[in-house]
Amino acid sequence: WAEGVSAHEPHVSVFLIFGPQATTAWLHIASLKRQELESRANALVSLQPWNTIAVRQRLLHNDLWASDIEKQVIDATGGWAVLLDELISRCTTSEKAGKAIEDFQGEVRQAGSKLARLFNEKLELNDGAARRILQFISDEFGGSVTTDFLTPEFIDDKLNQDICDAALLYLERMACIKIQRDESSGVFSVSVDPIVREMVVEP
Secondary structure (H helix, E strand, O other): OOOOOOOOOOOOOOOOOOOHHHHHHHHOOOHHHHHHHHHOOOOOOOOOOOOHHHHHHHHHHOOOOOHHHHHHHHHHHOOOHHHHHHHHHHOOOHHHHHHHHHHHHHHHOOOOOHHHHHHHHHHOOOOOHHHHHHHHHHHHHOOEEEHHHOOHHHHOOOOOHHHHHHHHHHHHHOOOEEEEEOOOOOOEEEEEOHHHHHHOOOO
């Protein structure tokens, strides 16, 4: 059936970019239907914090790069773009960056700070099942837990399993958690991103 079709035939690629609200709505589509639709896509890319190379390029672009500054910026922001934007806006010169980063780190650790509110608003984690799950993992298990504990029975009996599953998938796609499989035991575990834990989870 491919005979006569040129490799250079014009084609159109459609990119769908989902923010937090659209992601939430998408994940509440019936699981089998959603998976069938996603299987048709050429690729499914989830949000991720910037890596070291990307942070370095950003600092170079703003004339702020130095090896010590790079490490401090990664430690302070975890590579989260919204935090990078805010921190870089406070660093007027590389000479003054050290003090700006120090002040920034203090604000990251301060519950209810303006910076924490901004981070929560961008990820839309001010309330709901996703936030409840983050709080549960941090309060009860110190930030990491196996998935068999992530059920309404343990988290909140007002939830149901479909809501828990959708919230977990939302948190994974927004890079708030990592879900990993232990190769020896086959057990899946969930760990909360350190910056998310600092800025979202209430002490």
